[in-house]
Amino acid sequence: MAERELRARRQASLRGLPSVDELLRALDGARDLPRPRVVEAVRGVLADCRRRILAATSAEDLAALTLSAEVLLGEIHARIQAARGFHLDRVINATGVVLHTNLGRACLAPEALERLALVGGRYSNLELDLATKERGSRYVHVDALLVRLTGAEASLVVNNNAAAVLLALESLARGREVVVSRGELIEIGGAFRIPEILARSGARLREVGTTNRTHLRDYAEAIGPETALLLKVHPSNYRVLGFTATPATRELVELGRERGLPVMEDLGSGSLLDLRPFGLPHEPTVQETVAAGVDLITFSGDKLLGGPQAGLMVGRRELVERLRRNPLNRALRIDKLTLAALEATLRLYEEPERARQRIPTLRMLTEPEAEVRRRARRVLRRVPPATRAALGLGLVRDRSQVGGGALPLVELPTAALALGTAAHPAQELDARLRAQRPPVIGRIAADRLLLDCRTVAADEVELLADALRRLGG
Numbered sequence: 001m002a003e004r005e006l007r008a009r010r011q012a013s014l015r016g017l018p019s020v021d022e023l024l025r026a027l028d029g030a031r032d033l034p035r036p037r038v039v040e041a042v043r044g045v046l047a048d049c050r051r052r053i054l055a056a057t058s059a060e061d062l063a064a065l066t067l068s069a070e071v072l073l074g075e076i077h078a079r080i081q082a083a084r085g086f087h088l089d090r091v092i093n094a095t096g097v098v099l100h101t102n103l104g105r106a107c108l109a110p111e112a113l114e115r116l117a118l119v120g121g122r123y124s125n126l127e128l129d130l131a132t133k134e135r136g137s138r139y140v141h142v143d144a145l146l147v148r149l150t151g152a153e154a155s156l157v158v159n160n161n162a163a164a165v166l167l168a169l170e171s172l173a174r175g176r177e178v179v180v181s182r183g184e185l186i187e188i189g190g191a192f193r194i195p196e197i198l199a200r201s202g203a204r205l206r207e208v209g210t211t212n213r214t215h216l217r218d219y220a221e222a223i224g225p226e227t228a229l230l231l232k233v234h235p236s237n238y239r240v241l242g243f244t245a246t247p248a249t250r251e252l253v254e255l256g257r258e259r260g261l262p263v264m265e266d267l268g269s270g271s272l273l274d275l276r277p278f279g280l281p282h283e284p285t286v287q288e289t290v291a292a293g294v295d296l297i298t299f300s301g302d303k304l305l306g307g308p309q310a311g312l313m314v315g316r317r318e319l320v321e322r323l324r325r326n327p328l329n330r331a332l333r334i335d336k337l338t339l340a341a342l343e344a345t346l347r348l349y350e351e352p353e354r355a356r357q358r359i360p361t362l363r364m365l366t367e368p369e370a371e372v373r374r375r376a377r378r379v380l381r382r383v384p385p386a387t388r389a390a391l392g393l394g395l396v397r398d399r400s401q402v403g404g405g406a407l408p409l410v411e412l413p414t415a416a417l418a419l420g421t422a423a424h425p426a427q428e429l430d431a432r433l434r435a436q437r438p439p440v441i442g443r444i445a446a447d448r449l450l451l452d453c454r455t456v457a458a459d460e461v462e463l464l465a466d467a468l469r470r471l472g473g
């Protein structure tokens with residue numbers, strides 16, 4: 001067909017589309033949504049139609065487009081339905097990755113949620129000293145707790161650990177040198193790289209040692225009149241194995257003392273609990289690092305600690321004071337909701353067993369495999385046998401990961417639901433589960449979709465079973 005003819009037909013199709021007003025009049029329901037949202041849905045669907053018409057390259061293509069008012073209304077209803085949900089919403093984490101950055105890292109304890117709602121919905125003494133009626137400091141609300149729990153002299157909290165590292169370096173080393181081992185110049189997710197954050201702080205990097213081996217003498221030889229700080233960084237999400245060496249924290253502290261230089265350690269995850277009794281490998285706790293004499297320690301609130309996103313700093317009073325007075329601190333400051341949740345989380349650590357039971361991150365990390373398996377069975381029992389057969393649904397043993405750049409080599413034995421058949425491939429089931437409300441996020445391994453029940457909470461068993469039943473129906 002001539003190009004001119006096709007163009008004419010396209011124009012006719014475009015003219016044939018109903019107007020926004022016609023569609024709005026024909027639209028039933030959706031009165032619960034603000035009108036601009038409804039109009040946006042109508043306009044969006046019409047714009048899609050126009051694009052499809054203009055993209056048609058033959059009369060057959062054009063004829064194949066079904067653009068009846070009925071079809072358009074159906075599409076508009078689908079958009080409106082999607083607009084009803086919140087954009088940021090809960091999902092069921094069936095990946096088995098306990099601290100999943102894409103899924104929001106740590107889930108808060110009920111105690112923390114309660115404080116968050118109360119302090120968020122009411123006025124609070126955020127910066128008011130109730131005894132004197134003078135202006136108070138927002139940092140005092142968690143300071144005594146952090147000092148008691150870690151044994152440090154003083155503390156400070158900011159928005160996240162990346163901010164804590166930046167603030168510390170800017171406060172203590174701007175315009176001067178920071179000595180770091182080559183093996184610790186790490187990148188963690190989200191484009192946080194130690195050399196870059198160091199450059200941003202205005203400090204100069206003085207790399208020492210090699211990728212796999214750095215000795216105390218390497219640090220000692222690098223110290224000069226320009227040196228401001230000795231920095232140790234937890235390698236977080238990777239390990240150098242084999243022929244490796246790095247000085248003990250205590251040795252580095254001794255060197256710092258001899259040369260009159262502060263030693264800082266970015267612990268990354270920063271656990272307040274020794275996880276060895278639960279069969280996890282030893283991670284230096286914040287308390288141990290304080291006891292080793294490190295002058296300033298930074299760590300995350302929402303990794304192993306299991307609290308809200310925050311950057312925690314503990315250490316010598318004089319250094320912490322310098323950080324607190326830095327104008328940059330105001331730009332990185334922690335908000336009241338975070339403080340409320342953080343105080344409640346830290347209070348749980350005053351009784352370690354309570355912390356383990358109440359903080360979801362710790363509970364998931366320490367839950368025995370048999371317990372996870374019982375939960376997986378409960379899900380399975382709620383799915384009718386015919387659906388199970390159709391989906392090829394069964395129980396398998398698997399390994400969960402800690403995630404969040406913490407304990408990267410640890411694999412926790414776990415129980416997972418596995419599904420996928422020739423008729424229903426894992427990819428398809430994965431996409432359909434992600435389209436559910438709430439979405440279910442699993443992972444695909446060897447052509448099977450695995451739903452690891454370690455990260456599925458007890459009160460999500462019903463929801464997960466519902467989602468699986470809908471897959472079969």
Ligand SMILES: *Cc1c(COP(=O)(O)O)cnc(C)c1O
Nearest residue numbers: 160161162234236268269300405
């Ligand atoms: C995770 C991590 C950070 C960044 O912490 P956020 O709380 O994500 O900002 C910094 N340093 C190390 C070593 C980490 O593991």
